[in-house]
Amino acid sequence: MxxxxxxxxxxxxxxxxxxxxxxxxxxxxxxxxxxxxxxxxxxxxxxxxxxxxxxxxxxxxxxxxxxxxxxxxxxxxxxxxxxxxxxxxxxxxxxxxxxxxxxxxxxxxxxxxxxxxxxxxxxxxxxxxxxxxxxxxxxxxxxxxxxxxxxxxxxxxxKPFGHDLQSARELNALLLSHFAEEQIYRIDHYLGKETVQNLLALRFANTLFEPLWNHNYVEYVQLTAAETVGLEGRGGYYEQSGALRDMIQNHLLQLLCMVAMEPPTSFEADEIRNKKVDVLHAIRRIAPDQVDQVAVRGQYGAGEKDGGSASRKPTPAYRDEEGVKPDSMTETFAAVTFFCDNWRWEGTPFYVRTGKHLAEKSSVITVQFRPAPHYAFPGAAAKSWQHNCLIISIQPDMNIRLRFQAKRPGQTLALDPVEMEFNYNTSFTEQQPEAYETLLLDVMAGDATLFMRADQVDEAWQIVMPILDQWAAQTDPASMPIYEPGSWGPDQSTEMIEKNGFNWMNE
Structure with missing residues (x-):
């Protein structure tokens, strides 16, 4: 950076x-x-x-x-x-x-x-x-x-930096036997995206948000990385990876760190990375007998998607894709509930999900704030009441939207949710650099802020290993939840979040 x-x-x-x-x-x-x-x-x-x-x-x-x-x-x-x-x-x-x-x-x-x-x-x-x-x-x-x-x-x-905790540690040990830590740049292209970098500016350059950025005001945080495509010829690779390894262990946990980190004392590389690894340390470890309650996986089945009846395309099931085992237990969808056990985020859930052949291509962070009291308004005024929330869209759109209540024009007191939006394309005339442009320039300049350190990689693997181990022990192909291509994943994902009284933000 x-x-x-x-x-x-x-x-x-x-x-x-x-x-x-x-x-x-x-x-x-x-x-x-x-x-x-x-x-x-x-x-x-x-x-x-x-x-x-x-x-x-x-x-x-x-x-x-x-x-x-x-x-x-x-x-x-x-x-x-x-x-x-x-x-x-x-x-x-x-x-x-x-x-x-x-x-x-x-x-x-x-x-x-x-x-x-x-x-x-x-x-x-x-x-x-x-x-x-x-x-x-x-x-x-x-x-x-x-x-x-x-x-x-x-x-x-x-990436991938290791296949599991043990292989990541072995790779780290080997690299560190030949190079010093400050020479090793573990690249995650997600962190080079403009909207991801703007998270730091949004939080720490504006007094508007930081005082509210804690469990007293934030009800939950959602992080979604959804793809509309399938394997695109990468069946052999994906069979060895799966959604949890491919997206959550690296990309989405790093985004979670940027949302949840404490204010840095400077923007030096190690100071930023120290704050991020503090978040990983604070994420509650999942006991094996708790995995089914906080983690959901799924595989896309056969179906049709994309547009109306005239343009719908048949989609093969994951197990029918080239390079995939017919009884594969590799997940193409994963959703996990995380908690950060620290003073700032005590009790606030972080819902993370990713998947292939979903309804929309989008990478979005949603910060939902706790509800304001309704009692001062007539019942009819609050019929369309929605919680305030901050929606940070990383791709394909690059914008930040703040949703709040406003009075509808007219002689009666009626409230509707409205949005204020910051959009990169309309606010700036400069072309947005691609993520790799930012990251390659940082490497040449010797700035490691947006790159992962060995301890970050290790902690991220420790967080997901209980889930991976529990899923690896489930070998019955019939136990894998199947979801329709073009949907938002298996029903179990919706059930996981609804049991806490919340819903996925699908928009």
Missing amino acids: TSSVTPTRPPATLLFIFGGSGDLNFRKLTPALYNLFLDGYMPEQFEVVGIGRTAYTDDSYRERLLEGIDEFSRRKNGPENQWATFSPRVGYLQMDGGDAAAYHLIGDRVKAREADWGGPANIIFYMSVAPQLVPGIATNLSQLDFCGDKSRVRIVVE
């Missing part, structure tokens, strides 16, 4: 992307870097080097990346002369990350560029590879002498 209105450019940087010929680089990383270049944020001296096994020359690699920019970038190609200026700073190394003997190629590249630039550069290694390849690459990188320089060498690790 940049710390000034007009941030200075990072120092000279060499960025190596393992998996440089892969999909993430094609769709996200290079388009993000090119947009940073167009906006004047890239270092004066930089080079981006893709590393992969695919046979590319520098020229053919650049042509391939330009196709990705034309297809996926928020600004497409931009001025032609800008690509002609940017692309010579992009190169390719054909090598196998598992071949320790080939790593001298990286060392040679670093020496050559630093000689050209007349001094040392920041060196970043981005792990855009399958999780099982990260340990071997990190071990091989450690043989390069300069990787021990904590001031200028960084390694970026994509």
Whole structure:
């Protein structure tokens, strides 16, 4: 997260992307870097080097990346002369990350560029590879002498960070045996989204909200990350993950931390991360015999969705998708009730849910406030009364809405809920940067505020492991709740929240 209105450019940087010929680089990383270049944020001296096994020359690699920019970038190609200026700073190394003997190629590249630039550069290694390849690459990188320089060498690790608590701890231990904690950037692209970052400004730059941001005034908080799509050809991956691991353990718990954290004394990276890990420490651990009361899972079944009768599309059941076991117990929907056992949030539930093939694509945080007393108003005036709430929409819309009561025009006293809205698109003329633009710039600048620390990862896994263990023990396929594609998930999710007198905010 940049710390000034007009941030200075990072120092000279060499960025190596393992998996440089892969999909993430094609769709996200290079388009993000090119947009940073167009906006004047890239270092004066930089080079981006893709590393992969695919046979590319520098020229053919650049042509391939330009196709990705034309297809996926928020600004497409931009001025032609800008690509002609940017692309010579992009190169390719054909090598196998598992071949320790080939790593001298990286060392040679670093020496050559630093000689050209007349001094040392920041060196970043981005792990855009399958999780099982990260340990071997990190071990091989450690043989390069300069990787021990904590001031200028960084390694970026994509999620999933481990498959469970034990594997996450093993990965952390391995990385920390080769790199210092301040060199390791565990990336979660959700935290780079503009609306997520705006949570800190909303809470701590406005006296309007912070005095009310506690259990005395907040009745509950809901966090929803809903997708309308299914697996999109990722059945093999999803079978090993599931909704709880894929979304709640990382993305949604990190959002919960930003909603629930105490005010920081500064916006230094470790101060923000300390406050977030305090929230994770405070989240009530779930006993095995309590899992069924506070956690719900489900799988989408066969059905139809998308539009009216003329445009409805058949949707196969999850168990009929390619790469999925016919008796799979992997959840495509998960909902959990969390509690933060601290002074600020005592007794306030945090309802978290995520799923595929749901009714809408949306990532929304809803903070519902406790009701105001009705007794001063005639009964008829309050028929449409709704609780005050703050609705923070992360995607696809990026806005913040405050719902409150207002008098309906007319000669009688009648109240209706109305909204005040802040919308990024109408309030600002600047284009909103993609999440990876923000995060890549932060890595180059050495700002770890929006990246997870080892203790955060460990605590997040500790929170969800009782649920994962309990679900793993349930092996009867008939016990898995099935929900209709295009719905809001299984009925058990609604029952979980209704037993406390609340409802999911579906809008």
